[in-house]
Amino acid sequence: MEQKSYISPEMKTLLGKETILKGTEPVDAGKIRRFAKSLGFDDPSYYDLKSGRPIAPLTFVFSVNHDSLCEVDERGRPTNRLPHPPPFRRGVRGGNRYQFFRPIRVGDEITVVRKITDLKEKQGKSGPLVLMSYEMKYTNQHGEILGLNTETVIFRVPQDLRGEGDEGK
Amino acid sequence: MRASEDMPIEEGQIIPAYQIPITKLRMMMYQAATWVPYRLHWDTEWCKANGFPDANVAGPMFGDYLTEMLVRWAGAARLKSLEYSNRGMAFPGNTLICKGKVRRTNEESNKRFADCQVWVENQEGRILAEGSAVVSLS
Numbered sequence: 150m151e152q153k154s155y156i157s158p159e160m161k162t163l164l165g166k167e168t169i170l171k172g173t174e175p176v177d178a179g180k181i182r183r184f185a186k187s188l189g190f191d192d193p194s195y196y197d198l199k200s201g202r203p204i205a206p207l208t209f210v211f212s213v214n215h216d217s218l219c220e221v222d223e224r225g226r227p228t229n230r231l232p233h234p235p236p237f238r239r240g241v242r243g244g245n246r247y248q249f250f251r252p253i254r255v256g257d258e259i260t261v262v263r264k265i266t267d268l269k270e271k272q273g274k275s276g277p278l279v280l281m282s283y284e285m286k287y288t289n290q291h292g293e294i295l296g297l298n299t300e301t302v303i304f305r306v307p308q309d310l311r312g313e314g315d316e317g318k
Numbered sequence: 319m320r321a322s323e324d325m326p327i328e329e330g331q332i333i334p335a336y337q338i339p340i341t342k343l344r345m346m347m348y349q350a351a352t353w354v355p356y357r358l359h360w361d362t363e364w365c366k367a368n369g370f371p372d373a374n375v376a377g378p379m380f381g382d383y384l385t386e387m388l389v390r391w392a393g394a395a396r397l398k399s400l401e402y403s404n405r406g407m408a409f410p411g412n413t414l415i416c417k418g419k420v421r422r423t424n425e426e427s428n429k430r431f432a433d434c435q436v437w438v439e440n441q442e443g444r445i446l447a448e449g450s451a452v453v454s455l456s
Contacts, residue, residue: 169337183347183350183351184351184352186347186351186353186382187344187347187348187352187364187385188338188348188379188382189338189344190386192389192390205386206382206386206389207385207394207397208378208381208382208385208390211378211381212353212378212379212381212382212425213351213353214352214353214354215354216353221355222365224356224357224358225352225354225355225356225357225361226354226356227354227355227356229423241404241410242365242377242404243379243404244365244377244402244403244404244447245377245378245400245401246399246400246401246403247381247385247399247400247401248398248399249397249398249399249400252394271376302331
């Protein structure tokens with residue numbers, strides 16, 4: 150019996166498409182300090198206001214939503230996040246791969262280019278899964294690369310869409 | 319212990335653990351500081367109505383803490399990459415403990431690197447995230 154595929158032709162058209170997201174203002178010292186403080190970090194370089202400081206923790210570029218003006222949906226999820234492709238309503242973050250180039254500094258104006266790079270299927274313990282990976286490339290106003298983040302989101306195929314043999318899980 | 323860029327890194331070396339207690343207050347501050355007010359990470363009532371036992375820690379926080387552990391040990395300039403997969407949820411009242419060790423050192427294109435195994439566990443020893451990191455030795 151041929152295994153049913155849960156990756157639709159419409160999903161496949163998303164592969165390779167780029168979305169450009171621009172930060173709405175240059176990074177400032179307060180944004181860096183609040184990020185470090187919220188995590189409980191004690192490195193003085195994240196807080197000093199001497200020349201060239203503070204410098205941001207390395208993951209600041211990946212973890213922060215750089216669009217201060219974006220809307221949120223009723224769940225509080227920013228609308229600039231990658232939409233879940235139909236028919237999937239809820240996804241779980243599977244993991245990330247960060248490549249670090251240099252810490253963010255005050256004055257950096259961040260641009261993110263996001264591109265879906267892979268769609269895969271696998272059988273999970275509770276049924277069929279679709280995995281979507283996308284890459285986000287972060288640069289500043291000088292075109293300097295600041296970071297690369299490849300993220301994988303896992304979608305569980307809804308019960309009502311499962312093919313023969315997958316229903317009971 | 320603060321990192322020294324000159325500190326030698328060798329195969330088998332244990333990375334000093336880094337731990338942080340997680341409170342609902344910290345989770346709310348983090349969602350505010352990252353400008354991601356997703357209810358999943360701070361709204362207990364909403365989470366329970368949607369099948370979760372409580373608000374749960376945002377996945378990127380695991381990456382933030384693993385990275386900080388590595389930076390405190392090797393220095394920011396030497397950390398090249400971190401890869402991790404989420405394995406379990408963390409909730410208010412948990413303590414996150416980041417751990418790691420140097421699996422091997424290798425050479426590529428005349429540059430030397432350390433390949434490190436890293437993970438996050440909670441106060442009961444349950445693995446919440448695991449992965450690997452590459453630290454430059456050249």
